Amino acid sequence: MTAAQTLRIGDLARLAGTTARTIRYYEEIGLLPDGGARMAGSHRLYDEADLERLREVMRLKSLLGVSLDELKELLAAEDARAALRSELSRDDVEPDRRRALLIEARDLLERQLELVRLRAADLDRLEADLAERLGRVHRKLVEIDVARQPAVAET
Amino acid sequence: MTAAQTLRIGDLARLAGTTARTIRYYEEIGLLPDGGARMAGSHRLYDEADLERLREVMRLKSLLGVSLDELKELLAAEDARAALRSELSRDDVEPDRRRALLIEARDLLERQLELVRLRAADLDRLEADLAERLGRVHRKLVEIDVARQPAVAET
DNA sequence: CTTGAACCTTACGTTCACGTAAGCTCTCAA
DNA sequence: TTGAGAGCTTACGTGAACGTAAGGTTCAAG
Numbered sequence: 001m002t003a004a005q006t007l008r009i010g011d012l013a014r015l016a017g018t019t020a021r022t023i024r025y026y027e028e029i030g031l032l033p034d035g036g037a038r039m040a041g042s043h044r045l046y047d048e049a050d051l052e053r054l055r056e057v058m059r060l061k062s063l064l065g066v067s068l069d070e071l072k073e074l075l076a077a078e079d080a081r082a083a084l085r086s087e088l089s090r091d092d093v094e095p096d097r098r099r100a101l102l103i104e105a106r107d108l109l110e111r112q113l114e115l116v117r118l119r120a121a122d123l124d125r126l127e128a129d130l131a132e133r134l135g136r137v138h139r140k141l142v143e144i145d146v147a148r149q150p151a152v153a154e155t
Numbered sequence: 156m157t158a159a160q161t162l163r164i165g166d167l168a169r170l171a172g173t174t175a176r177t178i179r180y181y182e183e184i185g186l187l188p189d190g191g192a193r194m195a196g197s198h199r200l201y202d203e204a205d206l207e208r209l210r211e212v213m214r215l216k217s218l219l220g221v222s223l224d225e226l227k228e229l230l231a232a233e234d235a236r237a238a239l240r241s242e243l244s245r246d247d248v249e250p251d252r253r254r255a256l257l258i259e260a261r262d263l264l265e266r267q268l269e270l271v272r273l274r275a276a277d278l279d280r281l282e283a284d285l286a287e288r289l290g291r292v293h294r295k296l297v298e299i300d301v302a303r304q305p306a307v308a309e310t
Numbered sequence: 311c312t313t314g315a316a317c318c319t320t321a322c323g324t325t326c327a328c329g330t331a332a333g334c335t336c337t338c339a340a
Numbered sequence: 341t342t343g344a345g346a347g348c349t350t351a352c353g354t355g356a357a358c359g360t361a362a363g364g365t366t367c368a369a370g
Contacts, residue, residue: 009346010347019328019329022329040348041335042335042347042348043337062220063281067326081288099299099303102296113289116278116285120278120279123271123278127271130268134264174358184357196365197367198317223356224356316365317364317365317366320361321360324357325358326356327354327355328354329353330352331350335349337347338344338346
């Protein structure tokens with residue numbers, strides 16, 4: 001147990017660069033688990049793992065540009081991994097169960113990867129286009145500057 | 156003049172994969188020009204260039220994940236390019252003016268490129284992370300399968 | 311010239327992803 | 341024990357990005 005539930009919602013928000021409201025909202029829509037199995041009314045408590053999870057959520061949200069609902073689907077992979085780890089800590093795991101969890105995690109990871117690669121490819125194309133346009137503009141600028149003052153340099 | 160203003164808003168929407176409402180909205184907030192300098196009340200008309208512009212807007216929106224307001228800023232580059240081309244078609248362009256437009260286009264293109272490259276780098280990191288996780292899951296699966304049936308193969 | 315489909319403007323409605331306020335409660339250090 | 345600061349729930353508010361409906365107009369085909 002590297003980290004006992006020691007973070008309060010405000011700490012978690014600050015560490016992740018977001019707000020408490022957002023965390024509660026994510027919990028409300030099922031994107032995050034119920035902050036430390038607390039009894040309703042008392043304070044939510046989190047640990048390092050929760051922080052990582054939240055950061056992952058924010059990263060995927062910003063990079064993939066998907067809705068929180070779609071993100072929820074995608075994040076089932078993280079849940080599978082978590083379940084796997086917790087079951088794995090005990091030694092009485094049935095291999096069939098273990099194998100099923102692994103396969104689930106694999107499939108979901110593959111879906112994520114495909115999405116990421118598609119977007120990365122699109123972004124690369126965009127980058128190439130922009131770079132080419134920039135090149136053309138540069139050449140025209142040089143052209144002009146040469147025509148104006150055959151012996152000057154930059155902007 | 157490759158393309159006279161021949162597309163109606165419905166055609167443009169279909170070709171770009173969006174809706175007429177969206178196009179009107181983009182015009183309303185100044186993201187797109189006033190559909191063919193028409194007199195208010197009559198139909199908007201577009202050409203191939205408008206289609207390209209709209210597609211570029213949609214591409215940047217989806218890939219950069221910026222607000223339409225920020226996008227408007229970024230797209231000033233396209234406007235500079237358009238202005239440049241139209242002034243360039245005449246031959247009486249003052250070099251100073253031309254140079255200024257080119258510099259504007261260059262600076263805005265550079266801003267776009269920086270944004271795109273930052274996101275591309277983030278996406279690459281994400282892809283690497285996911286690939287590594289997937290690799291681990293794969294190895295564990297193989298491990299299990301070997302332990303179960305020393306001579307079988309796949310999923 | 312007459313349709314009827316597509317378009318026009320205006321304006322209100324909607325969904326998502328939170329922000330904000332109110333009134334109460336929990337926690338922890340003094 | 342107590343007080344204040346952070347947290348809790350509930351609920352209404354908000355901005356962005358459109359959707360949708362109403363009532364009138366334009367345009368291309370016949």
